[in-house]
Amino acid sequence: MKTPAVMVQGTGSNVGKSMLVAGLARAYANRGLKVMPFKPQNMSNNAAVTMDGGEIGRAQALQALGARVPTSVHMNPVLLKPECDTGCQIIVQGKRFGTLEARLFGSRKGELLQYVMESFSKLESNADLVLIEGAGSPAEINLRAGDIANMGFAEAADVPVVLAGDIDRGGVIAAIVGTHCVLEDAEKDRIKAFIINKFRGEPRLFDDGLDEIVARTGWQSLGVVPWFNRAGELPAEDALDLADGFERGAIKIVVPVISRIANFDDLDPLRMEPSVSLEFVGPGSPLPGDADIVLLPGTKATIADLGFFREQGWDIDLAAHVRRGGKVIGICGGYQMLGKRISDPEGIEGGGDVEGLGLLDIETILTDDKTLTQRSGTHIASGAPISGYEIHVGVSEGPDCLNPVIRFEDRVDGAVSRGGQIWGTYLHGLFGSDAFRDAFLRGFGASGAVTYDAQVDSALDALAEHLERTMDLDRLLEIARAR
Structure with missing residues (x-):
């Protein structure tokens, strides 16, 4: 029997996939499951040093904290670290693999799949549940050949997918339905449900929107997740999140x-x-x-x-x-x-x-x-x-x-x-x-007023409770177990 696993993909970057996986990891860990987070391929210069002496994306380190498990290089086997506008350093299973121009990366993705699958196998052999985060969007069909970040991995590992959309940025119906339109039939079938993330206001006001998405895609809704007010207490994944600043003290x-x-x-x-x-x-x-x-x-x-x-x-x-x-x-x-x-x-x-x-x-x-x-x-x-x-x-x-x-x-x-x-x-x-x-x-x-690690841990617990209230986590677990 395969280890239960599910992949959270998004309609685009910054729709909240990383935070959703971190919160889900804590929620299922609180239910007594041994959860392992996994991201096949990440692109970030925000890295963490793992317990086994390598580096992974910082988001996967946060997800491991959510799951209450030690960090491992296998949680993010391929990490791309941009060094210039046209090239990046490639980290494979925590160690430097080489430097490659972006235009040549597509031709090398195939050889990286073996490392991705090896790492995934190591994690699922030691887990009750693997929560997988995609990168970018499966709708980027120009990048589909040799893909190891989204549907290419989901197909190779035979894992079901749920799709997350960000309603705060607008156009979430078009984003989800548009993703459905450009995918191949087998990829549409692999997506079992969708999540509406970052909703502000009364969620029931979006009931008609949910009905439209279900009718046009055939995917079921796992819920409308309201804006999480304590998100700022969790480490930021993207440098774009630094833009606003935090002007409070002297x-x-x-x-x-x-x-x-x-x-x-x-x-x-x-x-x-x-x-x-x-x-x-x-x-x-x-x-x-x-x-x-x-x-x-x-x-x-x-x-x-x-x-x-x-x-x-x-x-x-x-x-x-x-x-x-x-x-x-x-x-x-x-x-x-x-x-x-x-x-x-x-x-x-x-x-x-x-x-x-x-x-x-x-x-x-x-x-x-x-x-x-x-x-x-x-x-x-x-x-x-x-x-x-x-x-x-x-x-x-x-x-x-x-x-x-x-x-x-x-x-x-x-x-x-x-x-x-x-x-x-x-x-x-x-x-x-x-x-x-x-x-x-x-x-x-001045003096320090924050107990930092405890506050991050508290925010993860609050995020888990937030998702328990607003998402159908029982149904998501059924999807993972039906793999």
Whole structure:
């Protein structure tokens, strides 16, 4: 007998598939099932380091947290990390597989299916239920040949599909019915039901809409899911979600949104703090002069994004910020940018040497050896415990490294400028450590008011209850078991 499994596909990107799967994982885990989340192919620079020493999309790490199971590279066997507008790094089962131009990826998808199926087999052999997330939309029929992300995988693994549509963006009837129109008959039959997501108002007002969708597709409705008000307490999956900012508290932290921003979930604990006003500055806008802190985030391509940073004139704004006495923090790629020089002798990012921003007395050499590890240690200045993960290429050395930020059991990490105005570290996720974040905020006259991990866990429980109330989860489980 096959392990129960069901795949949540969407009418498009950002319809809420990731959050639905995270909430469903918690809901079924609360029912006593061992749930495994799975996404065959993901495209994101927002990655997580797994318990087995690889990297997967951050959304799958959240889904594993929802399911209360350890993260594994098999939860997201193919991860595409864009390095430029036309190419990306391919991560297979947690490790770098190669770099490929986007136009050539279609010809290589077939050879990746074996890894996808191997990972899926490992998960289903150890689960009561596998919840699978698609990518983009099955309606992108121009990408159907060799597909491993949506219907191609569903067919290969013989799993049923439910289709999610986002009513908040408008046109949800056309999106679902239009998807039905462009699919092949066998693919239409594989979709057993649909979900209306992100509804605002009285759900019964959409009863006629549900009737139209059922009549035109033959698919049954699993429910209308109202807007989930605590969604902002869960880590954002897409950099587009950073656009609005979170202006609440007196401590103003400004984040320049570089073009290949990565692992921006570092910022989630800060945006939840009532004492913090987090502002994201997009291309073409200056860094505001009233910032207390400018935080340079991680990036998938340090040298390219350093050039992008300068093209916006942000280097000039940052220098003025420093002259005014403002603080500067760099994380991972942002840390590398703050140094005097970045060298790429092995051509990891195209080769050559570039001048850094010169705010830390360090130099970075990029190497092909990628660091992927979870870390715990002590914040040297405050003595607070601190934990997170490293995911980077390159080694940074120089006089300011003699004044490090963090002490691990086997070494130290980071660099602090003379006087402490500027510092950087390779450790992602550091602001998720409550004691450290409290010590950090106390340096600006505030204190930490959030217990971050507990609040995320609470939001997942609330999301599970939200879905239990508004979706037919018994019917969804029947669909998964009828596989």
